[in-house]
Amino acid sequence: MNAYNFAYLDEQTKRMIRRAILKGLAIPGYQVPFASREMPMPYGWGTGGVQVSAAVLTPQDTLKVIDQGADDTTNAVSIRTFFERTAGVETTTQTKSATVIQTRHRIPEDPLTEGQILVYQVPIPEPLRFLEPRESETRKMHSLEEYGLMHVKLYEDISRHGHIATSYAYPVKVEGRYVMDPSPIPKFDNPKLGDMAAIQLFGAGREQRIYALPPYTQVISLDFEDHPFEASKADHPCGLCGAKDSYLDEVIIDDAGGRMFVCSDTNYCTARQAAGHKGKDAA
């Protein structure tokens, strides 16, 4: 690891990112522009999250990286190895023993605690981007708190599908001020965003934005009185551990339409199996 500065980035870059993180924490939900660097991985693989993690890591930290809840997919394994090599930090797959958790599109099932930091990888940080492509306009809309367009979009969902069909990257309002994209987490995870004990940091590398939620921040998923927000999941227990309260992935298992549902959070699922819980598809 001596070939690199601690945690890969040079110190001036880290200072720039750290200043952005502090302003992000001071203005919850506001997207702070930052001078994102090229990282030794392609955009879309978590360059924003990696830069934020590099700026907050200390040698004493224990890092966990998940990709859609899983510790053992390519993205998670490569980022974990990256920080093992460049920062020399301990890594783990256990949610409870991690101090910094970098995540792609999930919040772990186990509740996070005060000592922990959750770093999200964000592809499109601007919640209004698909409604208004011009940055100059979306910036004005945020400054004027003009979020009517977002409610129109949710209303169009209802008029077309009978319910709000947005199932991931479900927009939230932070402390009654900024509308924020919680990154493409399933809306099942949205209720965990608010009043969380851990610090939540969001990094978008290609789009060059950092934003943050301090602990115990009010985060409300947008909805209507007659169509209240609902955190949905597949209506099955996990096939391996039998959990009824976790977010599930649907896995196709043969050519005849056979499928099973398993916990997306691999650490949660294996811990439950180790504790003796068994689902109907367990070997």
Add this chain to the structure above:
Amino acid sequence: MQAETLSGGFATPAVEAARAFRSVMEAMARPGTIHDIRGAEPPAPLSPAAGAVLLTLCDAETPIYLAGAADCDAVRSWLAFHTGAPAAGPSHCMFAVGSWDALSPLSDYPVGTSEYPDRSATLVVECPGLASSGAALKGPGIKESAFLSLPEVQAFRKNRALFPLGVDFIFTNSSRVAALPRSTEVS
């Protein structure tokens, strides 16, 4: 050039800056909490905590305003050598450091614009003491309520009223640091 100017920086910059930043970040994310911050030995009248904050966050891109007693040759040359940060007046600074009286009034500092509220100053306030008692704090980062020994209340309420604009505060004393973001309601 004096030896004092060249010494007193972080011994292992990457690691000590990382630790110092975590203290500042925890303080900013949880207003009212007080954290240890170490590694810097700046010349008087700067406290080790204020020195560490400036070494961690400042460089040639961040104009610093030195207020009152902090505006002395020893501090100026120490910051110039260790951070390269240019000096600036209160209306053009990104960071300001000094005692509360020297930093006042707050009306001089950039508070950001409605489209870029992050383009605002961060004030490093040197305090005679820090304690988790005194003014009551409410807002993001605080579970129910928190307390912090603030130099006064009125200025922070006025700053909160500007939200999402406003300046942010880092309080330093000896080797300890606390913070107050603009989002906190003070009473």
